[in-house]
Amino acid sequence: MSHPTEDELVDLAVGDGTVSPSVSASVSAHVDGCDTCAATVAELRHTAALVAAAPPSVTWQAPTDAVWGRITDHLSTEELDADGLDADGLDADELDADEPTSDDLPPAAPARREPATPHTDDELERRRAGRHERDRGGRGRRLSVGWGAGLAAASLAIGLLAGRAIWQPDTPVQPVAQVALSTLDTKQDEGKAAVVRSADGLDLTVATSKPLDAGDGYLEVWLLNSDGKRMVSVGVLAPGDKASFPISQTLIDEGYVIVDISREKFDGSPAHSGDSLLRGKLPA
Incomplete structure (x- = not known):
């Protein structure tokens, strides 16, 4: 199944006006039957609504120690993944049955691997507990993918809205x-x-x-x-x-x-x- 382009989804979500009505109708019909594209359009509209409702100026504040702590724990969890453990500290043979195997994945180019760093039992338990608070029941890699997809959609919508604001004409028109x-x-x-x-x-x-x-x-x-x-x-x-x-x-x-x-x-x-x-x- 062929999916619409990013520009066509943005036009449907926030009304860019660059796509003809016939194409827009075709994209809308596709989105009605495609959960993936419908989720993307919903994310774009949600982001656009938040941007439109945001105040004109924002006072930035430094993150709290608790926020920095969660960021550090998340990065540490990714280090565990790189050492051959999954996000819960299990060996590859102990992964859930629904996790994809090497036979299900396309071949990848060999990657340079750094020497593994030993981890104590206390450190593993601390990182498992920190990850359990961030994701109840999900996988760390899935959470990262979700954040990446959301950030991409948000960047797309914010860039479009910012571009409109920059090129807004200053002189009144009839x-x-x-x-x-x-x-x-x-x-x-x-x-x-x-x-x-x-x-x-x-x-x-x-x-x-x-x-x-x-x-x-x-x-x-x-x-x-x-x-x-x-x-x-x-x-x-x-x-x-x-x-x-x-x-x-x-x-x-x-x-x-x-x-x-x-x-x-x-x-x-x-x-x-x-x-x-x-x-x-x-x-x-």
């Missing part, structure tokens, strides 16, 4: 089209959206008159097609904030002119939740 955003039940205007043209293309700006309630999830901006059957995610909106999202002229030309702000949950689903808070249709 909107090409604008519309009031109203509640679906009472039809009260509580926000506005506008399409503006910049040197790099089109941007969709969204602002609300008062903070929207994201509940235990986050707010997501969508462009719905006028045919009532298709939609694309544009990006994540921080409650009470104004945001600008790059979009393509192709989206507008193909009928994606209905701006929608929805309340989404961190459930791993890339689809629209159906819980729309505000909506408005851009004029032709």
